[in-house]
Amino acid sequence: MQxxxxxxGIAGVSAAEAIRRMDPRAGITMxxxxxxxxxxxxxxxxxLDGSAAPEQLPIRAERFYEDLGVTALLGKRVDAIDLQAxxxxxxxxxxxxxDRLLIATGADARRVEAQNDxxxxxxxxxxxxxxxAMLAALGGTRRALVLGGGLVGFKAAYGLMKRGCRVxxxxxSAYPLSMQVDxxxxxxxxxxxxxxxxxxxxxxSVTAFEGRTSVSGxxxxxxxxxxxxxxxxxxxxxxxxxxxxxxxxxxxxxxxVDKHLETGAEGxxxxxxxxxxxxxxxxxxxxxxxxxxxxxxxxxxxxxxAGRAVAYRGxxxxxxxxxxDLDVMTLGLVDPPDDGTCTALTWQDPRRRMxxxxxxxxxxxxxAVLINAVEQGGVLLxxxxxxxxxxxxxxxxxxxxxxxxxxxGWG
Amino acid sequence: xxxxxxxxxRCVGCMQCMVACAVAHSRSxxxxxxxxxxxxxxxxxxxxxxxxxxxxxxxxxxxxxxPCLLACLAGAIFxxxxxxxxxxxxxxxxxxxxxxxxxxxxxxRFHEDPVAPPGKTVAVKCDxxxxxxxxxxxxxxxxxxxxxxxxxxEMDEAMRRKTAEVARSVSTGAETAAVPPALALLMAxxxxxxxx
Numbered sequence: 001m002q003x004x005x006x007x008x009g010i011a012g013v014s015a016a017e018a019i020r021r022m023d024p025r026a027g028i029t030m031x032x033x034x035x036x037x038x039x040x041x042x043x044x045x046x047x048l049d050g051s052a053a054p055e056q057l058p059i060r061a062e063r064f065y066e067d068l069g070v071t072a073l074l075g076k077r078v079d080a081i082d083l084q085a086x087x088x089x090x091x092x093x094x095x096x097x098x099d100r101l102l103i104a105t106g107a108d109a110r111r112v113e114a115q116n117d118x119x120x121x122x123x124x125x126x127x128x129x130x131x132x133a134m135l136a137a138l139g140g141t142r143r144a145l146v147l148g149g150g151l152v153g154f155k156a157a158y159g160l161m162k163r164g165c166r167v168x169x170x171x172x173s174a175y176p177l178s179m180q181v182d183x184x185x186x187x188x189x190x191x192x193x194x195x196x197x198x199x200x201x202x203x204x205s206v207t208a209f210e211g212r213t214s215v216s217g218x219x220x221x222x223x224x225x226x227x228x229x230x231x232x233x234x235x236x237x238x239x240x241x242x243x244x245x246x247x248x249x250x251x252x253x254x255x256x257v258d259k260h261l262e263t264g265a266e267g268x269x270x271x272x273x274x275x276x277x278x279x280x281x282x283x284x285x286x287x288x289x290x291x292x293x294x295x296x297x298x299x300x301x302x303x304x305x306a307g308r309a310v311a312y313r314g315x316x317x318x319x320x321x322x323x324x325d326l327d328v329m330t331l332g333l334v335d336p337p338d339d340g341t342c343t344a345l346t347w348q349d350p351r352r353r354m355x356x357x358x359x360x361x362x363x364x365x366x367x368a369v370l371i372n373a374v375e376q377g378g379v380l381l382x383x384x385x386x387x388x389x390x391x392x393x394x395x396x397x398x399x400x401x402x403x404x405x406x407x408x409g410w411g
Numbered sequence: 412x413x414x415x416x417x418x419x420x421r422c423v424g425c426m427q428c429m430v431a432c433a434v435a436h437s438r439s440x441x442x443x444x445x446x447x448x449x450x451x452x453x454x455x456x457x458x459x460x461x462x463x464x465x466x467x468x469x470x471x472x473x474x475x476x477x478p479c480l481l482a483c484l485a486g487a488i489f490x491x492x493x494x495x496x497x498x499x500x501x502x503x504x505x506x507x508x509x510x511x512x513x514x515x516x517x518x519x520r521f522h523e524d525p526v527a528p529p530g531k532t533v534a535v536k537c538d539x540x541x542x543x544x545x546x547x548x549x550x551x552x553x554x555x556x557x558x559x560x561x562x563x564x565e566m567d568e569a570m571r572r573k574t575a576e577v578a579r580s581v582s583t584g585a586e587t588a589a590v591p592p593a594l595a596l597l598m599a600x601x602x603x604x605x606x607x
Binding site: 040042043046051052056059060291292295296318320321322327329331374375376377378379381382392396401403404405406408409 | 419457459460461462467469478479481482484485486503505506507508509510511512513514515516517519520521
């Protein structure tokens, strides 16, 4: 059996390991445009803020591919999939035949539509090389402009501030991380960042960049200007699927897969940021482009490819980050639609800067936000994931003394 | 292989296990000197309160598969092949709290620790006292527990004993309760307190 895996991110790596565990003799080929041993993508922001060294990034041994018996074709991007002949086409190389194919190509950073966006020192932050290039440019950087208040923009701003840059963040919504947290938590995070010297401009975007070879400023949609010698674009990602035959493989937000992570084409699977699964909290198709779900999907896809039918229960959005003195954890659906199907409970202790929110659909927890004291977050996550109705008053879950024993009832 | 077995119905909430655990994971290993140590030694077992304020000793289950291990972004969490214990490498840990987001029991804490690089906050949890066990000692929490809520025994044996206790307590004319009368009284008082 020949398995071909496109992508060496955590989804691809987890799939290769699952296949190898199931089938010691299977042929496995991994194709990736990143030329390294697999590394921890979430950690690139720590490379920027200086809390991690480059040698801490690899998540597998130097001889990962050899040890696992994987043929690695690195530095190559797939051009096309031929489903009839069952092979993938690569530039400058003979096509690679497959019996089972996994598309785990992840996503690429989105650029912005603005004049002169080809100037030097305008970065996206998706790969290790991106951060290495940013670090190389850091010497000449005094003022940085970060576009977007999402996770990447936010981590870029945090990292650059830690490195001593003056940072201006432009966001379109009223507070940062509006996709991840509710308004109360968002305002707390914003206050924390402002307190540490971040400048935030709300409701504006960039129309053009200025500079001769390297960026020196940006023109804004409100007519204003910002001087800067570095720009980081954190405007989200788009699934990397331009090689996918759209007539045979169904694509919506990402590649549609069934519960076994198989696409509409037999023997072709998808996992990670490129795949569209069902969101457990929302109950509808969604892409939760996060590392732990990519790992779980890769593992599940690998087992299915190797012949063991394993169902994937769906994905759940979640994040945890430490922002100066705030620990922020978000789980599932935190800003529910205003249609009366969900109720939200909140609890706050301003003195200890603690905030908690629990979102319920009928009596089933579907989302939570925790600011500070996040240790019990995993208990809430497993409740949300298991979709079990609560047997105790939901207010209990918000109290600082909440622990797993209380879920076992009054026995 | 022996392991730590938790009997929550026997916990009186005295927190002696927490003290013993903190001391066992201190530099000196002695209570009085441990009190003066910096970073302050902290427990890896956590006694919490249940719904009627009964005690509950919460510790790492060393799950297999372990959600924290699968969620670790830095590859710092691993399983000891010999003992099966899930361990955290303090040098690799990046204090990102992804493990806390994954742990369904809420047993992971973040603080400086004698075994971590000085000044570094890391994820810390129960290590099954593997070092004590290697020296022929029992895990510190089980040694300190006087109410039988934490025992160190073969799981099969613990299951058999428990089954027999329950069977005896439901038999007609039973004279022995599943938990000792003093403990049962304590729990009854705690429940009554709450209803008042």
